[in-house]
Amino acid sequence: MADVVIVGAGAAGLATAIFCKRHAPGLHVICLDGARRVGAKILVSGGSRCNVTNAVVTERDFWGGPARFVRSVLRAFPSSRAVAFFAEIGVPLHEEEDGKLFPDTCRARTVLEALLRELERLGVELGTGERAIDVRREAGGFVVATASGGEYHARVVVLATGGRSLPKTGSDGAGYDLASRLGHGCVETTPALVPLVLAGNTHAALSGVSHPARLTIRAEGRRDLRLDGALLWTHTGVSGPVALNASRHWHRARLEGRDVDVRLSVCPGETFESLEAWLEDQARARPRTLVTTALATRLPAAVAEAWARAAGVEAVTLAHLPRDARRRLVRALLDVPLAVRDSRGYAVAEVTAGGIPLDEIDPARMASRRCEGLYLVGEMLDVDGRLGGFNFQWAWSSAWVAGRAIARALR
Ligand SMILES: Cc1cc2nc3c(=O)[nH]c(=O)nc-3n(C[C@H](O)[C@H](O)[C@H](O)COP(=O)(O)OP(=O)(O)OC[C@H]3O[C@@H](n4cnc5c(N)ncnc54)[C@H](O)[C@@H]3O)c2cc1C
Incomplete structure (x- = not known):
């Protein structure tokens, strides 16, 4: 019987194994993953550069379950400790705009290789192509059954199976079923950090164009939410940081059955008077x-032309711009509806909103309150961060808390 079996060898699973062994080197730790090659999501992250964390990370960078839970986990292992950890394993990070921290090599592969080297140095057993299909209790622990017919017995199990985003990497939501067999619920999931699909065809003509923007999400019964950042027009709608950050709010409002209106300002920071x-x-x-x-x-x-055309003033000189038309144009620059039809879905979403409810987890240990000996970490929980390295920080922080707690419990 192993001491610990970790199901899922993504960022959170690999880090949990490492932190667990660093705290208690004598433990027998096995990390299983359904994929033949682990770390696919790390490799594609941050445009293959891996935005490992952010210089400043607080609970305000996250959505989902209670902020005090997220705060407690982040404080146990803040981004400064993640920076130190990566330096220790040979991955110095540097800061780019908005506090984003990337490896100095600017290669996501450096991050994955360093994690795998550390895993090997610590003697963690890695089982690839081992997809867990069942986790059940047995005397003294758990049995993890895999699709290949394998059975792994362990005193403690960690679920680190991620969400449903980018399912081709192996994170297809199967972990929620495993958790539910052990008594857990699930806050309904939606894609997050995903491009939005628009009705009509204005966007297609602007495809490839990017500019600063403000999106206001107006959901019935909720306070307006304003998000600023770069907007990228695409063939299907809008992407770029501001649209990606807005996507979870659009999805959550729809999920809750609220009418939701997304408004665009192409002149963020301006008022009607100033413009x-x-x-x-x-x-x-x-x-x-x-x-x-x-x-x-x-x-x-292209944006200037589209807005002038929509206001019917594209062939008008400034001297001949009537007051009414000027005001109509100013209003449109500051506030037009975006006809959001949908998002591109889990197939391209960077993260999943929703997941295992935080009130079912002890934040001091990342231990299940429903099933003794079970721990849950990473994206499968009801926590999703905004763009900028926050989702990986959640993986590192939750992994550190779980790794330390497991070591203390089993040592
Ligand atoms: C395109 C893209 C770019 C991103 N860029 C960034 C970025 O730059 N910065 C950032 O902070 N975040 C980024 N993210 C988000 C970040 O990658 C995730 O939040 C993070 O990887 C979640 O880690 P995790 O270990 O919880 O889950 P995952 O990385 O999803 O890992 C889960 C693992 O569990 C395995 N698994 C699932 N079910 C089973 C099963 N039944 N049995 C065995 N194994 C199983 C999967 O194969 C997978 O390897 C990006 C995401 C995407 C998709």
């Missing part, structure tokens, strides 16, 4: 300039 005053100044300074040309000094040309 109108700018257009008036432009008209005084360069009256013969086309409205479209003036707008193109602050927006990508």
Whole structure:
């Protein structure tokens, strides 16, 4: 019988194995994964550069279950400790915009290889191509049954099976069923950090164009939520950090049966007054300039043209822009509805919102309150972070808390 079997060798599973063995080197730890090659999600993360964490991570960067739970776990292993941990295993990180931390090599493979080297150094047994199909209790622990017919007996089991996003990497939600057999519930899941699909075809003409934007998510019965960041137009709708961050809110509102309206400002940080005053100044300074040309000094040309056309002023000079049209244009620059039809779904989502309810977990140990000897970590829990390295930090922090607790319990 092994001491610990960890189901899932993604970021959270690998880190749990490492932290567990670092705290108690004598334990026999096995890490199983359904995939033949582990770490697929680490390899594709951050555009294959792996945004390992962020310089500043707090509970306010996450959604899902209670913030105090997330705070407690993050405080036990903050991002500064993740930075130190990665330096120790030979992966120095550097900071880029918005506090995002990447490996100095700018290669996600460096992160995966370092984790696997550390796993090997500590003597963790890695079982690949071993998909768990059942976890059940037995005297003194658990049996994990795999699709290949294997049976692993362990005193303690850790579920680290991720969510449902990017299922081709092996994270297809099967872990929720395993958890449910052991008494756990599940907050209904939705894709998160996923591009939005729009109705109509305005977006297709702008495909590939990116610019700063503000999205306001107006869900019936909820306070408006404003998100700023870069927006990228695509053939199917909108992507880029601001749209990805907005996606979970659109999905959650729909899931709760709320009417939801997503509004776009292509001039974030401006007010009606400031933008109108700018257009008036432009008209005084360069009256013969086309409205479209003036707008193109602050927006990508294609966006300037689309907005001027929609306001019916694309062929009008600033001197001939009537007050009504000017005001209509200003309103449209600050607030147009985005006809969100759907998102691109789990197939392309970076994370999953929803999952194992946090009130079923002890945040000091990441231990199940439903099943003694069971621990749960990473994305399978009802926690999802915004874009910027926060989801990996959740994996590292929850793994550290579980690893330490398991070592203490079994030592
Ligand atoms: C394209 C993309 C880019 C991303 N970029 C970033 C980024 O730069 N920064 C960031 O912070 N986050 C990023 N994320 C999110 C981040 O990758 C995840 O939040 C994180 O990997 C979750 O770790 P996890 O270990 O909990 O789950 P996963 O990484 O999903 O790992 C779960 C593992 O469990 C295995 N498994 C599942 N079911 C079973 C079973 N029944 N039996 C055995 N094994 C099983 C799977 O094969 C998988 O290996 C990105 C995600 C995607 C999809």
